Structure formats: structure tokens, C-alpha cells
Amino acid sequence: MKKFLKVVALALILAFLYFGFTTYPKLDLISGFSAKSIASGHFIDNRSKELIEKTDNDIKMIDLATNAIDDAGKFATSNVYGLKERKAIYREGLGAVLINDNFDVSKPYLLPKRTKLVNNLAFPYGNNEPKDTLFADVDCSKLKKAVENAFDKSSGGTKKTRAVVVLYKDKLIAEKYDKGFTKDSKILGWSMTKSITSSAFGVLAKQRKIDIYKPAPVAEWKNDERKNITLNDLLHMNSGLEWEENYSTICDATKMLFQAEDMGKVQMDKPAEFKPNTHWNYSSGTTNLLSLILRRQFKTQQEYLDFWYSAVIDKIGMNSMIVEQDMSGTFVGSSYGWATPRDWSKFGLLYLHKGNWNGEQILDESWVKYTATPTNTSEGKYGAQFWLNAGGKFPDVPRDMFYCSGYQGQMVAIIPSLDMVIVRMGVREGDKSFDFNGFLKEVISSIKK
Numbered sequence: 001m002k003k004f005l006k007v008v009a010l011a012l013i014l015a016f017l018y019f020g021f022t023t024y025p026k027l028d029l030i031s032g033f034s035a036k037s038i039a040s041g042h043f044i045d046n047r048s049k050e051l052i053e054k055t056d057n058d059i060k061m062i063d064l065a066t067n068a069i070d071d072a073g074k075f076a077t078s079n080v081y082g083l084k085e086r087k088a089i090y091r092e093g094l095g096a097v098l099i100n101d102n103f104d105v106s107k108p109y110l111l112p113k114r115t116k117l118v119n120n121l122a123f124p125y126g127n128n129e130p131k132d133t134l135f136a137d138v139d140c141s142k143l144k145k146a147v148e149n150a151f152d153k154s155s156g157g158t159k160k161t162r163a164v165v166v167l168y169k170d171k172l173i174a175e176k177y178d179k180g181f182t183k184d185s186k187i188l189g190w191s192m193t194k195s196i197t198s199s200a201f202g203v204l205a206k207q208r209k210i211d212i213y214k215p216a217p218v219a220e221w222k223n224d225e226r227k228n229i230t231l232n233d234l235l236h237m238n239s240g241l242e243w244e245e246n247y248s249t250i251c252d253a254t255k256m257l258f259q260a261e262d263m264g265k266v267q268m269d270k271p272a273e274f275k276p277n278t279h280w281n282y283s284s285g286t287t288n289l290l291s292l293i294l295r296r297q298f299k300t301q302q303e304y305l306d307f308w309y310s311a312v313i314d315k316i317g318m319n320s321m322i323v324e325q326d327m328s329g330t331f332v333g334s335s336y337g338w339a340t341p342r343d344w345s346k347f348g349l350l351y352l353h354k355g356n357w358n359g360e361q362i363l364d365e366s367w368v369k370y371t372a373t374p375t376n377t378s379e380g381k382y383g384a385q386f387w388l389n390a391g392g393k394f395p396d397v398p399r400d401m402f403y404c405s406g407y408q409g410q411m412v413a414i415i416p417s418l419d420m421v422i423v424r425m426g427v428r429e430g431d432k433s434f435d436f437n438g439f440l441k442e443v444i445s446s447i448k449k
Helices: 002-022 024-045 049-054 140-148 190-206 231-235 252-259 263-268 284-295 301-313 341-352 365-371 436-445
Strands: 066-070 075-080 083-091 095-099 161-168 171-177 337-339 402-406 410-415 420-426
Touching (some): 024 066, 024 075, 024 095, 024 252, 024 337, 049 066, 140 161, 140 171, 161 341, 171 341, 190 231, 190 284, 190 301, 190 365, 190 410, 252 263, 252 284, 337 341, 341 410, 341 420, 410 436
Antiparallel strands (some): 066 075, 075 083, 161 171, 402 410, 410 420
């Protein structure tokens, strides 16, 4: 009996040590992800805790979290086995922010001034309901089947698509939503937000207020080798700065999103590993650094907050969109943009038409061309905060397609040669769960050649 108890005790000790070395360091990130996800999903899109846990948080280890929502206090908390509790608070107009013990919740904060697109036009150039449109070159039955195939036929499937929107020749030709979601549902775009950040720089470039080919205006770099890094290098993820982006483990990206007070400074403080424009490395930290650089272009915080919306977002009627901030007040330009699928499609339409929105040139044509031109070290995969199909990642899709892409399978696909924008929002990606190449191929094949 004593021998048995010793074996049990040893097993418990080993299990405890294994937990300590492998899981405990991750608890802060697990509860941080969960609290932020619960707060944003619940307060921005009115989702229940149960739905968020079952879908958005159905991720390895994240599902270990125990969550609670305080509707009166407008916050959510999460912990893992009672350990490492984290809190995310919601502020109307700003979304949710994951906070630490140093955050002063009583401190006044500024809100971006929003303007709503008011006209008598149908979607997508207005907010009135779209009119039924038939094109002789669209096989409607084939298109309907392609869209339906993007969704699970029953609960428990692997595709996990939430929404599909298809625009063709400026008209809505297909739209479908999963159970519990509608055209008014706000969905997190994750890294599609990077493309929003890029567009803000595009407006400043059009206004001749920045020169992307000059060294980035980062005073902290002026006395070391990083002083030669340009905005062009940053926009192309080609700065040479050290960065690790691996969401399966503790890395620079996860520590930034779920622990940092000032996310832009995380990449700013990294040393150079390579010379600029010699090594492509995808980095959410770089985009948040760009957001911080953008913030420093304005004299006041209010001007910075307003610019994102007045320059692009509200300008094209993406009135549902909210870009959330970090604790320091900088927009999390890498990851935290929420909008309805229809509004995400409007953003794609802006780029489809080379920066022109219903007759107004918001971005220079040259900026859109720049955006969709491959970074010289990305093997045709990446442009300026947009992904590209120039390298043939999707073999059955036109090579001129460029797209916004986000974690868990968010996509705004822009296909100039077909005059088409395709939006897919979901909570799964990868060939074993959602086959983007097959989906895009099916939708495209509904256009009669």
C-alpha cells in the first residue's frame, strides 16, 4: 500500500511539475485572450457568453478558461483554474480593452467623432437595402450552390463559416449567414485590420503629409542602425527587425496582444536582425508600430482618433466598424477591427476601384498599385499590408487577386480582372476545415466566360 501511495505521490508531483513548466506560463495569455474575446464579442455584437465560448474561444487551451460577464459594469473576467484572472472593460465607441492592475478605469477618455453616410443610395454605396440584380453572365444556381457549400450543412461541421458576401460589378449578387448571425452582425477581422491601417497611410501619402520612402519618423532609432528603416520597409513587413509570430506558443505577438500596455513600442524596442528590405517577416508588431507612428503625426489624440474614421472608414460608409485601442490609447491596427460583412466588402470595393469611392478619389491609384505589388522578398505573397496571389497560393484563382486576411479565416478577396469582391468570415481555416482555393474557385466559376 505504501509503495502504491508513493507511486501516486510521485505521479502527482510529476504532473504538477509538467503543468508548471508547460502550462502555467501560458495562463496569463489564455485568460487574457478569453477575457478580451468575451468582452468584445458580447458588448460589440451582443453575443452570449456560451456562443463565444463555443465558437470564438473553441481553441486549444483557450477553452480552459472560466469566464464571467458583468453587464452592469460593462466588463468580462476570465481565469484558468482560479489562477491568473484577467479583465477586459468595454467603452462605448471604443470597444473592449484588456487591462492590467495599473490601468485607471476612472480616467476620462476621448471618443472618435463619427459621421454616418447619409444618402438615398442602395448598398454598397449607401446603406439602403440592395436592389435585386440579375446579370446575364452569372449562373445564379451555380453561385448559390458555391455559397451554400461554404457553410456546414449541420451543427458540428468543420467549415465554421459565419458569413459570405459577393459583390460583382458593384452589385450584391450573393449573401448568406450562419445561424445566429445576420447582415448587422459585427465580426472581428483580426489581421484584416492591417489593411485598414495601410489605407490610413495611403490617405496621408495622398495629402503629401508623409513620404514612405524616407526613414520612419521614430526618434528612438535615430542613434542606431535602425535609423535607416523606412515606412516603406515597415509597410512591406521588410524592416529586418526581430519578431516572432507563432500563435501556438508564447511569442512576441501573443505577449504584445495580451500583456503589453503600449503595443506599438513592443516592435519599436526590438533590435535589427537584418538590413532593411532584405528579409520579409510577417509581424503584427510592425503594424502596431505603424499605428503608433501614425498617432505621432497628429498634434492631439482627438485628431488621431478622428482621422481613422474620417479619412477612410466613415468616408465609405463602414459605419459599423470599431477599431479597438490598447491601454495607451493607440489603435490596435494589427488585429482589432470589427465590422459587418457588408461593410468589410465596402473596403474591398474601394481597392477594387483603385481608391475611388463612388466618384471620389480617396486613395491615389498609385497607392493601390503599390499595395498590390509584391514585396521583393515575399515570393509574391505580400504587398503593403495586403496579401497577394501573385505567387499562386490559390492556384485556381486569378493571380491579380489581392486580399485582406485574418486569423480563423477572415478574408476580403479583391479580384480586379473579374470586377469582384468576395468576403468570407468564419472561425476555421486551413484545407482540412475550410478550403479557400476551392471556395473561391466555385464562386468564380459561376461567372460565365
